[in-house]
Every structure is written in structure tokens, then in C-alpha cells.
Amino acid sequence: xxxxxxxxxxxxxxxxxxxxxxxxxxxxxxxxxxxxxxxxxxxxxxxxxxxxxxxxxxxxxxxxxxxxxxxxxxxxxxxxxxxxxxxxxxxxxxxxxxxxxxxxxxxxxxxxxxxxxxxxxxxxxxxxxxxxxxxxxxxxxxxxxxxxxxxxxxxxxxxxxxxxxxxxxxxxxxxxxxxxxxxxxxxxxxxxxxxxxxxxxxxxxxxxxxxxxxxxxxxxxxxxxxxxxxxxxxxxxxxxxxxxxxxxxxxxxxxxxxxxxxxxxxxxxxxxxxxxxxxxxxxxxxxxxxxxxxxxxxxxxxxxxxxxxxxxxxxxxxxxxxxxxxxxxxxxxxxxxxxxxxxxxxxxxxxxxxxxxxxxxxxxxxxxxxxxxxxxxxxxxxxxxxxxxxxxxxxxxxxxxxxxx
Numbered sequence: 001x002x003x004x005x006x007x008x009x010x011x012x013x014x015x016x017x018x019x020x021x022x023x024x025x026x027x028x029x030x031x032x033x034x035x036x037x038x039x040x041x042x043x044x045x046x047x048x049x050x051x052x053x054x055x056x057x058x059x060x061x062x063x064x065x066x067x068x069x070x071x072x073x074x075x076x077x078x079x080x081x082x083x084x085x086x087x088x089x090x091x092x093x094x095x096x097x098x099x100x101x102x103x104x105x106x107x108x109x110x111x112x113x114x115x116x117x118x119x120x121x122x123x124x125x126x127x128x129x130x131x132x133x134x135x136x137x138x139x140x141x142x143x144x145x146x147x148x149x150x151x152x153x154x155x156x157x158x159x160x161x162x163x164x165x166x167x168x169x170x171x172x173x174x175x176x177x178x179x180x181x182x183x184x185x186x187x188x189x190x191x192x193x194x195x196x197x198x199x200x201x202x203x204x205x206x207x208x209x210x211x212x213x214x215x216x217x218x219x220x221x222x223x224x225x226x227x228x229x230x231x232x233x234x235x236x237x238x239x240x241x242x243x244x245x246x247x248x249x250x251x252x253x254x255x256x257x258x259x260x261x262x263x264x265x266x267x268x269x270x271x272x273x274x275x276x277x278x279x280x281x282x283x284x285x286x287x288x289x290x291x292x293x294x295x296x297x298x299x300x301x302x303x304x305x306x307x308x309x310x311x312x313x314x315x316x317x318x319x320x321x322x323x324x325x326x327x328x329x330x331x332x333x334x335x336x337x338x339x340x341x342x343x344x345x346x347x348x349x350x351x352x353x354x355x356x357x358x359x360x361x362x363x364x365x366x367x368x369x370x371x372x373x374x375x376x377x378x379x380x381x382x383x384x385x386x387x388x389x390x391x392x393x394x395x396x397x398x399x400x401x402x403x404x405x
Contacts, residue, residue, distance in 0.1 A: 064185065067186060068186040068190030068193065070347075072190045073197060073231070074231055074351075075194055076194055077231040077232050078231065078235045078236065079100050079104065079198065080197075080198060080201055081232070083100055083199075097195050097198035132292035132293075136291060136295075201228075205221055209224065215366065215369075215371065216369060219365055219366065222365060223361065223366075226365075227358045230326060230357050233326060234326055234353065237326070241317055242268065242271075242272030242273065244314070245268050245269070246265040246266070246268035246269040248313065249264055249265070249268050249282075249283075249286050249302075249305050250265035250268070252305030253290065256298050256302065257294065258290045258293055258302060259293060267281075267282050268286065270282075274346060274350055279310040282306075287306065328353060328356065332356065333356075336352040336355075337349050337352050339352065340355075
């Protein structure tokens with residue numbers, strides 16, 4: 001007999017007052033129990049919103065430190081296997097981390113040079129071609145006798161929306177590092193954090209996992225390890241997809257004779273790191289270049305190449321590039337990226353999707369550990385006082401044996 005099953009063997013009148021047969025023993029107050037629960041949930045929600053607002057304000061004020069830290073952790077999670085490989089080949093971990101960090105700096109410098117040559121150096125040409133495209137659009141709309149006030153209103157709305165998206169509530173996160181001195185300071189801080197992560201990422205993860213309150217150390221370490229795996233898969237997958245999309249669109253531009261194919265390739269590649277919106281921005285740039293140089297016919301052909309690159313071909317490549325790292329619905333990615341872009345601009349758009357995946361995985365593991373059930377004892381009864389031996393990469397519960405960062 002279950003705890004909520006009625007005992008049919010007990011007489012109806014046993015323990016009952018005379019004349020009480022058939023009368024429900026439920027208190028009238030239980031009829032409004034749902035209202036009480038709703039009120040408690042509302043207060044919880046208000047508390048969560050206040051905490052998030054306080055966190056947002058703190059992040060805004062500490063943007064010069066938070067932004068380099070985020071990118072340092074992202075790069076550390078991405079290149080940690082490289083340091084492991086160097087260590088396996090008798091290169092000291094500190095030296096390996098230093099070599100990887102220097103390689104990242106050189107790569108970033110080379111990428112900046114490519115952008116300078118491909119975009120900045122040809123900016124006057126690009127600006128003129130885009131202006132020609134805009135003039136053609138304005139002329140076409142005028143020929144269609146569309147109300148100019150309506151056109152201007154749409155322009156102002158689109159410009160304002162784009163500006164809000166680029167800035168975001170945390171617009172200061174990027175504005176705060178706009179000056180050269182502040183940027184240099186942030187880069188210096190980020191580089192130091194990167195070296196620390198590459199050298200002692202797993203030790204940092206073990207220490208953190210033992211100081212997560214009721215979360216068992218094994219579960220905390222597994223969450224950190226999977227978080228690193230998700231970030232790593234996101235970066236490498238996005239890089240491969242961006243290179244593929246950029247190559248397809250650039251080759252299409254060469255076929256139809258559109259100039260600045262290399263510039264189009266660089267823009268397509270870099271904007272691809274922002275899910276959903278990046279493809280739109282890079283595609284619009286390519287189409288406008290084609291429209292300004294070759295007219296409507298070239299613009300239509302370029303649009304076809306953009307749609308093919310970001311449609312069926314990208315789906316096939318994404319299955320290979322991302323694999324099991326981020327298995328999220330496209331609708332979830334869209335909402336997460338939109339919310340991240342509104343809150344933190346381009347920075348939020350970049351980190352939103354992997355952070356959502358990390359949050360979902362953490363909830364799944366905590367639920368499996370019994371932390372959301374009354375009296376849950378966690379995995380294997382492990383408590384916060386677990387030993388380092390329980391947190392080794394080969395320990396049960398550490399998914400894939402990856403380090404936390």
C-alpha cells in the first residue's frame with residue numbers, strides 16, 4: 001500500500017465523529033493553496049530579478065576585468081588539449097602554456113593584419129560601393145512612389161535597432177576598453193589569466209569543486225569539465241563553419257566577378273562567431289558589395305550563394321564541426337543569442353549559446369545527483385570534503401575525462 005493510498009480495511013466510521021460520514025476532511029484553506037504557492041513563487045522571482053540586476057551592474061562596472069577574463073577562460077578551454085599534448089611530449093607544462101600563449105598572440109596579430117589589409121585598407125572602396133548600393137535602393141523605392149517619410153522612418157528605426165543591438169545594456173563592456181591604454185591593460189590581465197588557466201586549469205577546477213556548498217565535488221568537477229568541452233567545441237566548430245561559409249561566399253563572388261572577395265571572406269568568417277545574427281550581417285555586407293558593383297543581377301546571385309552557404313551546406317558542416325558539443329534546438333539558440341545581444345551586445349551574442357548549454361548540463365547533473373530532491377545525498381554519498389583522488393580525470397562522474405578549463 002502506497003503512502004497516498006487509502007486504507008480500505010479501516011471501517012468508515014472508525015475514528016470519525018458521529019454524523020461526519022461523507023464529509024470531506026479537507027480544510028477550506030486548501031482551496032487557495034495554489035494562490036499561496038503563486039505568491040511565494042512571485043517573491044522568489046522578484047528576488048532572482050534583483051540578484052540578476054545587481055550582477056549586471058557589477059559586471060558593467062568591472063567590464064575591464066570581466067571581458068578579458070571571459071576570453072581568457074574561453075581560449076584556455078580551447079587550447080588546454082594543446083598544452084596536454086606538449087606535456088606528453090616532454091615539454092614542461094609552464095613552457096607549453098607560454099608557447100601556446102605566444103602562438104595565440106601571434107595568431108591574433110596576424111588576424112588583425114588580415115583585417116587591416118582586407119577591410120581597413122580598402123575601406124574607402126567599400127564605403128563607396130555600399131553607398132552606390134544604398135543610392136540604388138533609394139532610387140528604386142522612389143520609382144515605386146513609396147512615401148519618403150515612411151522610408152526615412154524605417155531607416156531611423158533600423159539604425160536605432162542596430163545601434164541598440166551593438167551596444168546592449170552592457171555597452172560599456174566594450175566601450176570601457178576602447179582606449180588604447182585600457183585595452184593594453186585588459187590584454188595584459190587576460191594574457192596572465194590565460195597562462196594560469198593553461199598551467200593549472202585542472203587544479204583550479206578541483207579547488208572550485210570542493211567549495212560549491214552542497215554540490216558533491218565529483219559532480220562539480222564534472223560540470224566544470226563539460227563546460228570546458230562545450231566551450232572548446234563551440235570555438236572550433238564555429239571556426240570551421242566560418243571558414244567554410246566565408247570560402248563559399250568568396251568563391252561565389254569570384255565566379256560572378258565581384259571585387260573584394262578576400263574582404264568578403266574575412267567578414268563572413270569573423271561574423272560567424274555570433275550565432276544567427278552573424279550570418280545575417282556578413283551576408284548583407286556581401287550582397288551590398290555585389291549590388292554596388294554589379295547591380296541587381298550580381299546582388300541576386302550573391303544572395304543565392306549566401307543562402308546556400310548558410311542554409312543546407314552549413315547544416316551538413318555543422319553536424320560534423322559541432323558534433324556533440326552543442327546539441328541545442330535552433331529556436332533555443334535564436335532566443336539565447338537575441339537575449340545575450342540585447343543584454344551585452346556582440347559579447348553576449350558570442351557567449352549566450354554555450355552558456356545556455358552549460359546551464360542545462362549543470363541542471364541535469366545536479367538533478368541526477370539528487371540535489372533537487374528532499375534529502376538528496378548526491379552521487380555516491382560524496383560530500384564537499386571529497387579528496388583529490390576522487391577528482392582525477394579517470395574518476396566516475398567526470399564526463400570524458402576533460403579538465404574543467
